[in-house]
Amino acid sequence: MASLNVGNLGDYLREQRRNAKLSLRQLADAAGVSNPYLSQIERGLRKPSAEVLQQVAKALRISAETLYVRAGILDAERDRDEVETRAVILADPTLTEAQKQALLQIYESFRKENGFETARESRPGDEGDADPQQTAS
Numbered sequence: 001m002a003s004l005n006v007g008n009l010g011d012y013l014r015e016q017r018r019n020a021k022l023s024l025r026q027l028a029d030a031a032g033v034s035n036p037y038l039s040q041i042e043r044g045l046r047k048p049s050a051e052v053l054q055q056v057a058k059a060l061r062i063s064a065e066t067l068y069v070r071a072g073i074l075d076a077e078r079d080r081d082e083v084e085t086r087a088v089i090l091a092d093p094t095l096t097e098a099q100k101q102a103l104l105q106i107y108e109s110f111r112k113e114n115g116f117e118t119a120r121e122s123r124p125g126d127e128g129d130a131d132p133q134q135t136a137s
Helices: 006-019 024-031 035-042 051-058 062-073 076-091 097-113
Strands: none
Touching: 006 051, 006 062, 024 035, 024 051, 024 062, 035 051, 051 062, 062 076, 076 097
């Protein structure tokens, strides 16, 4: 997946922003990016870096891995199941942040026990994230 599918990413970001009941300006402020830049990402005119995607994901309180897959940064085929599972856990509004973190730790330990490296472990610079919503670097 060499090229970024920024149109799909932009549509997804817009949908997530609207679901979070945030204006474009509010999300831009929360993510620490400019309003025009975020608008261009949503319209598919810009290809954001992994760092910008992480900031946006944190502001939206969604999985950064989901955005990485949508942007083509992560291999969707290889990481799809893990990313989707993590995204569902992180998006569940009935769980506390501590419960989400505990579930993710259990999930990762089972994958490791069964011989699968998690996407988190395969990327450098991801060790020991304290914030469960900030799931990738």
